[in-house]
Amino acid sequence: MALESRIPSGSIESRWDRTKFEMKLVNPANKRRHTVIVVGTGLAGGSAAASLGELGYNVKAFCFQDSPRRAHSIAAQGGINAAKNYHNDGDSVFRLFYDTVKGGDFRSRESNVYRLAQLSVNIIDQCVAQGVPFAREYGGTLANRSFGGAQVSRTFYARGQTGQQLLLGAYQALERQVDAGQVTMYPRTEMLDLIVVDGRARGIVTRDLITGKIECHVADAVVLGTGGYGNVYYLSTNAKGSNCTAIWRAHRRGALFANPCFTQIHPTCIPVSGDYQSKLTLMSESLRNDGRIWVPRTGGDKRQPSQIPEDERDYYLERKYPSFGNLVPRDVASRNAKQVCDEGRGVGPGGLGVYLDFADAIRRLGEDKIRERYGNLFEMYERITDENPYKVPMRIYPAIHYTMGGLWVDYYLMSTIPGLFVIGEANFSDHGANRLGASALMQGLCDGYFVLPYTIGDYLAKNRFDRIDPSHPEFRAAEDNVDSMTRRLLSINGTRTVDSFHRELGKLLWDHCGMSRNAQGLELAIGKIQELREQYWCDVKVPGSAADLNQSLEKAGRVADFFELAELMCRDALHRDESCGGHFREEYQTPEGEARRNDDAFSYVAAWEYQGVNHPQALHKEDLAFEYVHPSQRSYK
Numbered sequence: 001m002a003l004e005s006r007i008p009s010g011s012i013e014s015r016w017d018r019t020k021f022e023m024k025l026v027n028p029a030n031k032r033r034h035t036v037i038v039v040g041t042g043l044a045g046g047s048a049a050a051s052l053g054e055l056g057y058n059v060k061a062f063c064f065q066d067s068p069r070r071a072h073s074i075a076a077q078g079g080i081n082a083a084k085n086y087h088n089d090g091d092s093v094f095r096l097f098y099d100t101v102k103g104g105d106f107r108s109r110e111s112n113v114y115r116l117a118q119l120s121v122n123i124i125d126q127c128v129a130q131g132v133p134f135a136r137e138y139g140g141t142l143a144n145r146s147f148g149g150a151q152v153s154r155t156f157y158a159r160g161q162t163g164q165q166l167l168l169g170a171y172q173a174l175e176r177q178v179d180a181g182q183v184t185m186y187p188r189t190e191m192l193d194l195i196v197v198d199g200r201a202r203g204i205v206t207r208d209l210i211t212g213k214i215e216c217h218v219a220d221a222v223v224l225g226t227g228g229y230g231n232v233y234y235l236s237t238n239a240k241g242s243n244c245t246a247i248w249r250a251h252r253r254g255a256l257f258a259n260p261c262f263t264q265i266h267p268t269c270i271p272v273s274g275d276y277q278s279k280l281t282l283m284s285e286s287l288r289n290d291g292r293i294w295v296p297r298t299g300g301d302k303r304q305p306s307q308i309p310e311d312e313r314d315y316y317l318e319r320k321y322p323s324f325g326n327l328v329p330r331d332v333a334s335r336n337a338k339q340v341c342d343e344g345r346g347v348g349p350g351g352l353g354v355y356l357d358f359a360d361a362i363r364r365l366g367e368d369k370i371r372e373r374y375g376n377l378f379e380m381y382e383r384i385t386d387e388n389p390y391k392v393p394m395r396i397y398p399a400i401h402y403t404m405g406g407l408w409v410d411y412y413l414m415s416t417i418p419g420l421f422v423i424g425e426a427n428f429s430d431h432g433a434n435r436l437g438a439s440a441l442m443q444g445l446c447d448g449y450f451v452l453p454y455t456i457g458d459y460l461a462k463n464r465f466d467r468i469d470p471s472h473p474e475f476r477a478a479e480d481n482v483d484s485m486t487r488r489l490l491s492i493n494g495t496r497t498v499d500s501f502h503r504e505l506g507k508l509l510w511d512h513c514g515m516s517r518n519a520q521g522l523e524l525a526i527g528k529i530q531e532l533r534e535q536y537w538c539d540v541k542v543p544g545s546a547a548d549l550n551q552s553l554e555k556a557g558r559v560a561d562f563f564e565l566a567e568l569m570c571r572d573a574l575h576r577d578e579s580c581g582g583h584f585r586e587e588y589q590t591p592e593g594e595a596r597r598n599d600d601a602f603s604y605v606a607a608w609e610y611q612g613v614n615h616p617q618a619l620h621k622e623d624l625a626f627e628y629v630h631p632s633q634r635s636y637k
Contacts, residue, residue, distance in 0.1 A: 003410075003620055004410060005411055006410045006412055007111045008411065012111060012114045013114070013118075015111055016114075016118060020454055023455070023457065024458050025458075025461060026460050028056055031055060031056035031057050034057050034221075035058040035219045036220065036456065037204055037217060037221070038059055038060070038061045038225060039062045039224050040063060040225035040227060040424075040426070041061055041062075041063040041068035041174065042068075042072060042227060043163070043424065043441060044425070044426070044444035044445070044447050044448045045061070045063075045071075045225030045423070047174075047447075047448030048225055048423060048449075048452050049183050050176070050448075051449055051452070052452075053174075053183040054176075055453055055457075059184070061183050061184070061185050062191060063187055063188075063189070064189065065241065066187050066188055067187060068167075068171050068185075068187075073163050074167050075163055076440065076441055077160040077162060077284035077286065078285050079286060079438040080127075080442050081120060081147070081154050081439055082120040082121055082123060082154060083095065084121055085154075086142060087152070089152045091154050093118050093120075096117040096154065097116075097628075098629050100117065100431070101432070101629040102629060102634060103432075103435070104404070104430075104432020104433055104436075104581060105432055105433040105434055105634055106580070106597065106599065106629070107432035107581060107603075107605075107624065108430055108432030109624065110625070110626060110629065114628075115451070116430050116443060119450045122450055123442060123450070126449055130172065130173060131172075132166055132168075132169045133165055135156075135157055143157070144156060145286055147436065147437040147438045148333065149324075149327070149329035149437065149636075150436070151323070151324070155286070159373070159376055160284050160286070160375075160377040162441065188209040188210050189207070191226075191245070191249070192205050192245065192482045193253075194222065195478045196253050196417060197468060197474045199417075200463075201221065201250075203216055203218045203222070205217075205478045205479050205481075205482045209554060212549075214479055216475040218469060218475075221419045221421065221459060222421070223421045223423060223456070224246050224247055224407070224421070224426050225422075225424045225426060225447075227424065227425045227426060228402055228425040229244035229248075229405075229562075230263065230402065231244075232244065232506070232562045233263075233400040233506045233509050234502050234505065234506025234507070235510070236399060237279070237280050237399055238279070238400075239279075245557060245558050250417070254610070255407045255415040255416055256407070256415070256609055257405070257408065257607065257617075258406065258606065258622075259405040260569045260608070261569050262405045262433045262581060262583055263402075264330060264400075264402040264434060264435055265331065265398040265400060266330055266398060266401030266402070267285075267330055267337055267396065268333075269283060269399035270381065270384055271350075271353045271396065281380070281384055282399070283380075285437040285438075286373075286374070286437075288326045289327070290370065290374075292315055292318070292358075293315065293333075293356055293357075293396075294313045294357060295341075295345040295346065296308055296313065296347070297345075300344060305355055305357070314340070316340055317336060323637055329636070330434065330436075331434040331581050331582050332594075335516070338398060338515050338516070341353070341354070341397070346397075352397050353395040354397065355394070355396075356395075359393070398515060403425065404428065404431045404432060404433060406425065408605065409428070412458065412459070415427075418459070419463075421452060423448055424444035427447075428605065432580075433581025433582055433583055434581030485560075486546050486557075487546070488537075489540070489560070492537065492539070492540050493542075496539050497541060498540060498559050499555070501535075502555070504532060505529065505532060508528055509566055511525075513566075513569055513570050515584065516585075517584065517585050518585060518586040519585075519587065522571075522573055525566075526570045529566050530567065536563060537560075564613075568617060571616070572606055573585070575606070576602055576606065577602070578598035578601070578602045579595035579596050580602075594635075595634070603623065603624050605621065605622040606619060
C-alpha cells in the first residue's frame with residue numbers, strides 16, 4: 001500500500017493558503033444534501049460538528065457520555081499554545097513550528113506542524129469571540145505563561161481549567177447548531193464498527209448504551225475525534241471511559257495505525273497510592289513555572305522536606321539543563337524523575353515520587369499570587385492527598401497521559417480509507433515522538449475549526465455518492481458482526497472480571513513498554529499479552545444482558561480491543577531500534593542517558609496494516625523530510 005501524504009509543494013509558509021484556494025468547494029445548496037457523521041464531541045469533535053453544521057451540512061454527532069460537556073477535554077488544565085508574541089519575547093509562527101518539530105524529536109510531518117503553528121493565532125481569536133475567559137493582565141490584555149520545551153511565553157490559560165473553558169466554548173457553538181437543526185446529537189451512544197462500501201467510509205454501527213439497541217447510520221463521510229488510547233495501560237490520567245474502540249474498529253476495516261509506540265508520560269502527576277487505584281490524577285505542567293523540582297542528595301533520606309537544608313537538596317533539572325531548568329519537555333522531565341527514583345532518592349511511600357516545591361515562589365510573590373494562578377490545582381491536590389501544598393511540597397511522579405500515535409492521515413486529515421477523516425488525538429499527525437505541553441488543545445481546535453471544514457468539503461465536491469440505506473449488505477454484515485461479538489462476550493461466563501484482565505494487561509505494558517523499553521522485555525510482553533488475550537476469551541465474566549445499561553459489557557468490548565492494540569504497540573516499539581521522544585529504548589542512549597535517534601534508518605512514520613486476528617500486521621513507511629528544521633541531537637542544556 002502506497003502512502004500518499006498529499007503534502008503540497010512550494011514554500012512551507014504558503015502551502016496551506018494555496019491548498020485552500022485549490023480545493024474544490026461545495027455550494028450552499030449542495031451542502032444541504034450531504035450528511036456527515038462526527039464521532040466524539042470533545043474539543044476536536046465538538047468544534048468540527050459545530051463548524052460543519054454552521055456551514056450547512058447535516059451532521060450526526062455521537063458521544064458515549066450523557067453530554068458533550070463530559071468529554072475528557074474538560075480535564076485539560078494548563079493552557080493552549082499560540083504564536084501571538086504578546087510578550088514581545090521573540091516568539092513567532094516559525095519559532096512555534098521549530099519548537100514543536102524539535103520537541104517531537106524529529107518524527108512529525110513538517111507541513112502539518114507549520115499549518116498548526118500558523119493557525120494557532122486564529123484559535124485564540126475564535127475562542128475569545130466565543131467568550132472563553134482567558135486570564136488577563138492588569139491592563140486587560142490576554143496573559144501568557146511558559147510551558148516545557150519553549151523559552152518564550154506563548155501559553156494562554158484560564159487558571160487550571162483551560163480545557164473546561166475551551167470545551168464550553170465549543171459546546172455552546174455545537175448546541176447552537178443543534179437548536180438550528182443542523183446537528184443531531186446521539187448521546188450515550190458508542191460506535192462499534194465502521195461501514196465501508198465500495199472502498200469508502202459510508203457509515204457506522206452504534207450501540208445505545210441505555211437500551212442496548214444496535215443501529216446503523218448512513219453518511220457521505222465519517223469523522224473520528226475520539227481521543228487517545230492511554231487507558232490501554234489501565235492506570236493513566238485519562239477518564240475511565242476513554243478508549244480506542246472507534247479507531248481500532250476503523251483500523252480493522254483498513255485504516256492504517258501509525259506510530260502506536262509513541263506514548264507520552266506526563267511528569268507531573270499525583271503518585272499511585274494503592275494496588276486497587278482505578279486512575280491517576282494530572283497536576284498541570286504549568287505548575288513547573290513556579291514550582292521547583294528536587295529530591296534529597298542522598299538515598300534513603302526519610303526526613304520531612306522542611307528538615308532538609310538547601311545544600312542537601314538536588315534540583316536535578318536545574319542542574320542538568322540550565323537553559324530550560326524545570327521547563328524541559330515532558331519526556332526529558334519524566335525520564336529524569338524515574339532515574340533519581342531508581343537511584344533510591346525518591347520520596348513518599350515506596351520512593352516513587354519527587355518534590356514539586358513552591359516555597360521560593362511563595363516567598364517571592366506571596367501566597368495570594370500563587371493562589372490566583374493555581375488555586376484550583378492546589379485545592380484538588382489537597383483534597384486527594386490531604387496535604388497542603390502551600391505549606392509542604394507536592395509529591396509528583398510520571399504517568400501515562402497522551403498518545404502521539406493514532407490512525408494515519410494525510411495532509412487533508414483523511415485516513416487510508418477514503419471518506420474517513422481523523423482529527424485531534426485520534427490521529428498521529430502533529431506531535432512526532434513527544435508532544436509539547438499545551439499543544440493538544442491547539443491541535444484539536446485547529447483540526448475541528450480550521451482544517452477539516454475545508455478538506456472534507458474538497459472530498460465531498462470531488463466524489464459522487466450513490467444513495468444507500470441501512471438495508472445495504474455491507475451495513476447488515478457490520479451490524480451482524482457487532483451483534484455476534486456482543487453475544488460471544490456475554491456467553492463466556494468465566495471466573496474473572498474485565499477489570500482484573502485490564503489491570504494485568506496495563507501492568508505488563510507499563511513494565512515493558514512504558515517509560516523505558518528494551519528488546520528482551522518487549523518480546524516477553526508480546527508473548528504474555530497473547531497468552532492473556534487467549535485466557536480473556538475463555539475466562540472473562542460479563543454479567544447482565546445486552547438489552548439494557550451494562551457497563552461491564554461496554555468495558556469488555558473496549559478491553560478486547562486494548563489487547564490487540566497492546567501487542568501492536570510492543571511490536572512497533574521492538575521494530576524501532578532507536579530512542580526518540582517518549583519511545584526510550586534502553587539499548588539506544590547517549591553516555592549522558594539521553595535518547596539517541598537513528599535518523600538514517602528510522603526517519604519515517606511506521607504505519608501498520610491489520611492482517612486479521614493472530615496474524616502479524618504489515619508495516620508501511622512514510623519517509624519524513626526535514627527541509628526547514630534539520631534533525632540534530634535534541635539538547636535543552
